[in-house]
Amino acid sequence: MAYDAVVFDNDGVLTTPTSYEALTRAMTLAFERHGIDDPVQDDLETLISPTIDELEAVTDRYGLETESLWAARERAAIEVQREELLDGNKTLYDDVTTLETVDVPMAIVSNNQHETIENIVAHFELEAFDPYYGREPTVDGIRRKKPTPYYLERAIDDLACSNPLYVGDSWVDVAVAEALEIDSAFIRRSHRENYAFTDFGYDGEPTHEITSLEALTELEPPS
Numbered sequence: 381m382a383y384d385a386v387v388f389d390n391d392g393v394l395t396t397p398t399s400y401e402a403l404t405r406a407m408t409l410a411f412e413r414h415g416i417d418d419p420v421q422d423d424l425e426t427l428i429s430p431t432i433d434e435l436e437a438v439t440d441r442y443g444l445e446t447e448s449l450w451a452a453r454e455r456a457a458i459e460v461q462r463e464e465l466l467d468g469n470k471t472l473y474d475d476v477t478t479l480e481t482v483d484v485p486m487a488i489v490s491n492n493q494h495e496t497i498e499n500i501v502a503h504f505e506l507e508a509f510d511p512y513y514g515r516e517p518t519v520d521g522i523r524r525k526k527p528t529p530y531y532l533e534r535a536i537d538d539l540a541c542s543n544p545l546y547v548g549d550s551w552v553d554v555a556v557a558e559a560l561e562i563d564s565a566f567i568r569r570s571h572r573e574n575y576a577f578t579d580f581g582y583d584g585e586p587t588h589e590i591t592s593l594e595a596l597t598e599l600e601p602p603s
Contacts, residue, residue: 385541389548390490406460410453454517475593487535488512491525511538527555551577563587
C-alpha cells in the first residue's frame with residue numbers, strides 16, 4: 381500500500397449505520413429521564429446531531445440544563461447502540477474482512493461516542509484497529525467532532541505516520557482530511573447512493589471514491 385496508515389470512520393464504513401428508529405428511541409429515553417414524556421418530534425430529531433446552539437435552544441424550551449440533557453442523551457445512545465449490536469441489528473460490513481491484507485497500521489476516528497466505538501471494537505474483535513477514537517460524551521465532544529480535526533489529529537499523532545489515508549462516507553470525513561492536508565477515500569455504500577456534498581454546502585472532493593473496502597490496497601496518492 382502506498383499510504384503508511386489508514387484511518388477509518390466507523391458508521392457506514394466498518395459497521396452499518398445505527399437506524400433512525402434506534403436513535404429516536406435513545407433521544408426519547410434521554411427526555412424521559414428528565415421527566416419529559418412527550419417531547420416535540422422536531423426536538424427529538426434535532427437531538428440526534430445538534431450544534432451547540434441547537435442543543436441550547438432545545439434545553440431552553442424545556443427548562444433543562446444543557447450539560448445534563450446531553451449527558452443523558454449520550455448515555456441513552458450508548459445503551460441503545462449496544463443493544464443494537466447484541467441483537468444483531470448493527471452489523472459489520474462483509475468487506476471488512478478484506479482489510480486483513482492491509483499491511484500498514486489502521487485506526488478508527490468516529491463522531492459516535494468513544495464508549496460506543498469501544499463496544500464495537502470489543503464485539504467484533506477489531507483489535508487490528510489501534511488507536512480508536514470516538515467523541516467524549518460532553519458538550520466539548522460536540523465542538524470537537526468532525527469536520528473539526530481534533531480526534532483525527534490525535535490518531536495520526538499516535539500512529540506517527542506521515543502519509544495517512546482517511547476513509548469515510550460523509551462530507552465531514554472529506555472535509556476533516558482536507559483540514560489536515562491528507563488524502564481521503566469516500567466510500568459510496570448503498571445508503572449513500574444519491575449523496576451529494578453540495579447538499580450540505582461543501583464543495584470539496586475526496587482524493588478517491590470507492591464502492592468497497594476491497595479497493596483500498598489499490599489506491600495510490602495522486603501524482
